[in-house]
Amino acid sequence: MAAASEPISPSNTRVGWIGTGVMGQSMCGHLIRAGYKLTVFNRTVSKAQPLLDMGAQLAHSPHAVASQSDVVLSMVGFPSDVRSVLLDPKSGSLAGLRPGGVLVDMTTSEPSLAVEIASAAASKGCYSIDAPVSGGDLGAKNGNLAIFAGGDESVVHRLSPLFSHMGKLNYMGSSGKGQFTKLANQITLASNMVGLVEGMLYAHKAGLDVESYLNAISTGAAGSKSLDLFGHRILKRDFAAGFYVDHFVKDLGICLKECQNMGIALPGLALAQQLHVSLKAHGEGNLGTQSLILVLERLNNLSLH
DSSP states (O other): OOOTTSOOOTTTOOEEEEOOSHHHHHHHHHHHHTTOOEEEEOSSGGGGHHHHHTTOEEOSSHHHHHHTOSEEEEOOSSHHHHHHHHHOTTTSHHHHOOTTOEEEEOSOOOHHHHHHHHHHHHHTTOEEEEOOEESHHHHHHHTOEEEEEESOHHHHHHTHHHHTTTEEEEEEESTTHHHHHHHHHHHHHHHHHHHHHHHHHHHHHTTOOHHHHHHHHTTSTTOOHHHHHHHHHHHTTOOOOSSBHHHHHHHHHHHHHHHHHHTOOOHHHHHHHHHHHHHHHTTOTTSBGGGHHHHHHHHHTOOOO
């Protein structure tokens, strides 16, 4: 990687990417288009094919990615996946990273795991940044994600040329603080989604044209990113995953665990988590979070369509 005094650029920094799913594929694509040399890994190789077609090189393990990279970014599903791809002593990225290299985990994961990874990286003369994101599939495609970074501030600053291709960088503090920010973001989003679908169902029951209702409230105090991103998708019964219910249940579960650790009660979070667990119980974990409307429709024996 570039010396500390030299800005990161495609000419001096090799980049690795682990996890080329809904979000990762778009985020990685922006870096390739910016001219960076990318080495990628995904358990399902077919999901990496669009990136290989753009010129990325395929590696067959996270360790192999790291051995060919100065900075390795990961965007996987669950904390167990993060631990596996980064810390496994044989196949993990940290084992293959040269001293001075950087791990950047963009998965929403546990703050304590981010601290653990940073400590393991430091013991090897490397760095680790937790940098989860918000903005869903559209934010990833459009390169305007909100990025919440925790770790060494100077390292985060040096990585800003990479982050700039994916969205807006926000430095939140020491290791784990990026994850805490994302979890608070998910708590806010969860309650917003409950309010959105309840308002839509209420409008429908009251005999309003729900599309007109959404348009009417969008510029008032009830307007929100959730409404803009999901309101009309819900009306079109478009439940394709920009963000999977399964992953949202995981995130909210981590939030509740951290609430226990902190000794605080967040009843709105607990309710939202139960409603999303209901989707999983109905086999709908692979749908997008906007499918929460299905729970309210079942509870009230109503349908918006």
